[in-house]
Amino acid sequence: MRDEFRADLQIVSQLLVDMAEGVRAAMGHATRALLTADRQAAETVIAQDAEIDGLYRHVEERVCDLLARQAPVASDLRAMITALHVAADIERMGDLAEHVAKTALRRHPSPAVPAELRGVFTDMAGIADRMAEKIGRVLAKPDADLAAELDRDDDAMDDLHKSLFGVLLSDDWPYGVETAIDATLLGRFYERFADHAVNAGEHVVYLITGETA
């Protein structure tokens, strides 16, 4: 029974790793769509979000099946509940990548992001990518130190988010309200992507250490 539980847990972990890799790729494509007005990249993100949602349902089914068959208690039960939380966070990260892609598509063939903001969005996307990559690694091999790094990444994301508003609110912002609205929402999508990565990381840390971050 114990071995069977371990094997099932391994399958659930692998599904979570697949989800993390999926949303990392999604945000990568979405950023390319955004910065290079690449229509096909945007459409790829939108088409593939269903796969991430499918993996999420898969995790839920596996966990429910496992709870019903094996009735785990204590740390095994906690691992199952944690898997549900982590899956929900990663699924939402996929939605946020899709929102970025849809914003790019709405403005296509114009770029949704003007030249003045390409730098900050490139940097936000770089942090988002790093965080998604770390979530995948932490899930494949639990590592509290690596999970804790997500907090620092999130601080860097918050700083970039603030600097984005600095550009939008500068006296010489030349693009008017519509571009500012797009940039505001896009900034929020990247920032929320990072928040969910932090949440997922905190759940994994809790699983490893038994302590909330």
Added chain:
Amino acid sequence: MRDEFRADLQIVSQLLVDMAEGVRAAMGHATRALLTADRQAAETVIAQDAEIDGLYRHVEERVCDLLARQAPVASDLRAMITALHVAADIERMGDLAEHVAKTALRRHPSPAVPAELRGVFTDMAGIADRMAEKIGRVLAKPDADLAAELDRDDDAMDDLHKSLFGVLLSDDWPYGVETAIDATLLGRFYERFADHAVNAGEHVVYLITGETA
């Protein structure tokens, strides 16, 4: 055992009802803070969000305890997983109310919302209130028809959200970028509040009917 499960489930349901009432009150106070620059209302929301978070943890603990003690299967297990989903959605609704309150506070003593937008935010807040109220009622007494109404409420919210952008993007928008950014984020907070209410409702419908909406 069966009676014990029912009694436990009843406690969990009551906690969810308490959460729904809490976030309904929170969004009500947040809206008052927003529309009347009421500092105390904003501070109440922020202070009381910890109570909603506390209820959320309570639901999780109860559910974990129940899974460990009773090892429910089939529809009982489904009810437990659903409770976790609903609690997560309602907890997030509380965060969104807090975001509205914080936006009001950041602009205080100025109003964060100019006269031209008071109507649309009043209407969005009205729908948000109605949806939170329905979630509370559906949780107290499962009712698939009432839960389905949340979808129509959400459509109305989306229409208001679109009309908000109509005002922001009209040629005679006189308030510049900063007010547009606030309004964009505020609009998103109300719209996401409604999305989470719909999600919570869908989970309850699934519980009642066994079908995803």
